[in-house]
Amino acid sequence: MTRAALAIPTLDQENVIVIKNKPRIFSRRRSLTSNERDTDLLRGELLSIEQLKRHAVMLASQHKIDPYPRPDRLLSRLADNEHVLHAAYDVVTASTLGQRIVPAEAWLLDNFYLIEQQIAQARQHLPRGYSRQLPRLKDGSSAGFPRIYDLALELIAHMDGRVDSDNASQFIAAYQSAEPLKIGELWAFPIMLQLALLENLRRVVLRIARRREERDAAIIWADRMLAAAEREPKQLIHHLAEFANADVLLTAPFVEEFYARLQAQGPAMAFVQTWVEQKLLEQGVSATQLSATAASTAATNQISIANSIGSLRFIGVMDWRDYVESLSVVEQTLRENPAGMHANQTFVTRDRYRHVIEDVARGSSQSEIVVARAAIDLAQRAADQLGRNERSAHVGYYLIDRGRPLLEQAVGCRLTRRVRFRRMSRNFRLPIYLSPILLITTLVTAVVLSAFGGIALDDWRYWFFALTGMIAASALAMPLVNMMVTLILPPRSLPRLDFSKGIPDIHRTMVVVPTLLSKSQDIDDLLEALEIRYLGNRDSNLFFALLTDFCDAHECIQPGDEALLAQARTAVNTLNATYSEDRTCIFYLFHRPREWNAVDRVWMGYERKRGKLEQFNALLRGEAQSAFSEVVGDTAILASIKYVITLDTIPSCRAMLHER
Structure with missing residues (x-):
């Protein structure tokens, strides 16, 4: 069943009585709508979640994708919707000054700023040509529009404009159980919901504006008759005759407002009301029935505009990144990575992987799911042969590393000339980088030497100016080429692990501060700084130490010496006791004795800062057990430390505790 068949009656389908056979409509009303469907709400049969899921599966079986590119129709429709919404808003704003405002009009006036914001965001997030990359429907009521846009329309139609994370997720998940969507379609779903809601608001607002115009017409006629009855009662019959000849549409809003105005005057207007009631009865309808129709339509308008505006607010606060990842079949496939690290990476890294899947799929005849599965199969094969800790056992190796040609070969990806040239140039990066530097240097030097044309080649001055000119020209050429390189070749970010929810046990980390024990106050400052760092990073797998x-x-x-070391030992133990409810041991002290340096002829810590870090890393690996003469803290966790973060002493201490 199509949305057109499910649409509720529009204003033109209400009980309307035409005094004569040639109805007239206000010119402003004609300007707001180009066809009758503009006021058909996107409203179908209201469905439960289970019914909605079955409907999604049915849509998946009905949708047929058009293999040929079509012009973008969304931007033009958005512009038209913006024009209509502003025009309708102007009608309501101008008409409600000093008049009674119905609830639907109040919703429009109070939230029109939000509608304007959503239109601006939709235009920003829907650049020209964006929708052409999305699969389009071949037939049906949304033929020529993106498939994901039709899904947004269907969701809004069967939820009466009320969209939330639950129905949006289950609707798309049910559709994908029969027909997977592309990654780009999932990312486009929020903007398509915006466009569909704006489309629905256009239709609701048109209905509101039409009703306001009809109420305004009733107010004008009622006020004219009331004024005539007050000044010259005998002229009232002439105004009634003029009213009868004016081809006025006796719509439900008109009759409701007209009666409300006349009834306030009591018996003076009784014969006018009687005449109107007689005309209504001749058409088989009563004023009471029209009033009930008006109330029902007003309630429908209020619910529709309230749901649509509420859904627009929901779209603005929804975390669509989690939504897309939870529904992406490609993402779920990549999470089968045998190295087990994909889900622990940052969103930016995972999104980069998915973009590569899209690029490879576009260059081949395979779907995104097939490409993702091929990458997983390659990683699994490497894990079986070389082990899970091997780099090639991670799916990222085949997406952003040297294994990508293997993936492209596996799925039959056809590379463009631009991509082939860019990859080939990687083998000649140094010559490509040096060539423009040499070229600029040579040209600048030649220009400088041309000013000394009278100097012979065997003159020492010629070679002096040539050498100095080359040095100066190269100093100009290198930063210029470096700037051009950064503009042409932006840096590529490395894959990153996501520790926003805490550091996992397998990535346990020690934060160390290499420093010197020189004065008592310095030790207090060091431990205070260490405590502050912990309070700002209270992670269960993060430890802090002084080297x-x-x-x-x-x-x-x-x-x-002994007094300083005892003070440091006591301070570390005190800190551990203070935060013992968090963990038994958080803070550590690793102290080394002095060793004789025959070169400098002084007793000092071995290799100073570099030596401390080197010996500490050796200690974590089970070596250099005797490098530290004093260790405070539970050493049982040292073997599980995977990362070491080195920090300098705080600025106030650095001035006093500097290492040569």
Whole structure:
């Protein structure tokens, strides 16, 4: 059943009585609509979630994709909707000054700013030609429009404009159980919902504006008759005759407003009401019936505009990234990655993988699902042969790394000349980079030497100016070429893991601060800074440590060494006791003794900062067990530390605790 068959009666389909056989419509009313369907609400049979899911499966079996490109019709329709919405808003705004406002009109006036925002966003997110990349329907009521746009229309029609995360997710999921959607279609769904809701609002607002015009007409006629009855009662019969000859449409809104005005005057207008009632009875309808029709239509308009505006607000606050990933069949396929890391990556990284799937699918005759499955199969084959920890066992190796040609070969992807040239040029990156530098240097040097044309080649001055000119020209050429390279070849971001919800156990991390123990106040400052860092990063798999040495000295042991070390030891233990409810051990101290440096002829920590980090990493690997003379904290977790983050001391300490 089509949406046209399910549409509720429009204003023109209401009980309308025409005084004469030649009805007239206000010129403004004609300007608001070009055809009768403009007021047909996107409203079909209201469905439950289960019925909606069955309807989605039925649509999947009915949709036929047009293989040929078609012109973009969405932008032109959006522009037309914007024009109609503004025109209708102007009608309501101008007519309601000093008049009674019905609830549907109040919804429009209070929320029109939101409608304008949504129109601007829709135009911004729907660049010209964008919808051409989406599969289009070959036939049906939405022929020529993107398939995903038709799904948005269907959802709005059978939910009466009320869209939420539940019905949107289940509707699309049910459709994909029969026919998977492309990644681009899923991303386009929010904007298509916006366009469909704006389309529905256009129709609702047109109905509201028409009803307002009909009420305005009733007010004009009623006021003329009331004024005549007050000034010259004898002229009232002439106004009634003029009313009868004016071809006025006795619509439900007109009669309701007309009666409301006349009834306030009591018996003086009784014969006018009697005449109108007689005309209505001749057509088989009463004023009471028209009033009920008007109330029903007003309620329908109010519900439709309220649901549509509420759905527009929902679209603005919905996290569509999670929505797309939860419904993307490609994403679910990629999560079968044998390395088990795909789901733990950042959204940007996962989205980059999906874009590659789209590109490869466009270059081949295979669907996105087939391409994703081929990438998983290649990764699984590598995992079986080389192990899951091998780089080629990760699906990203075949999407953004050196394994991509293998994937393209597996699915029969045809590369464009531009892509082939770009890949071929990677083998000659250094010559390509140096060539423009040499060219610019040579040209600038030649220009400089041309100013010294009278100097012979065997003159030393010629070669002096040539050499200095080349040095100066290269200093100009290199930054110029570097700037051009950054503009032509933007940097490619590396894949990243997502730790926004916490660091997993397999990525346990130690934050270390290499420093010196020199004064008591410095130790207090260091531990305070370490505590502040923890309070800002209270992750269960994040630990904090000081890597300390004593200051350089002419002897191995200095008088105040033990006191400083004891203070540091006590401070670390105190911090662990303070936050023992979080974890038993969070803070650590790793201290090294002085060693004799024969070159500098001084007792010092081995290789200072670099040596501390080197020996600490060795300790994590189970080596250099004797490198640190003092270790405070639970050493059982050291073997599970995978990453080490190195921080400098805080600025206030750095001035006092600098390492040579």
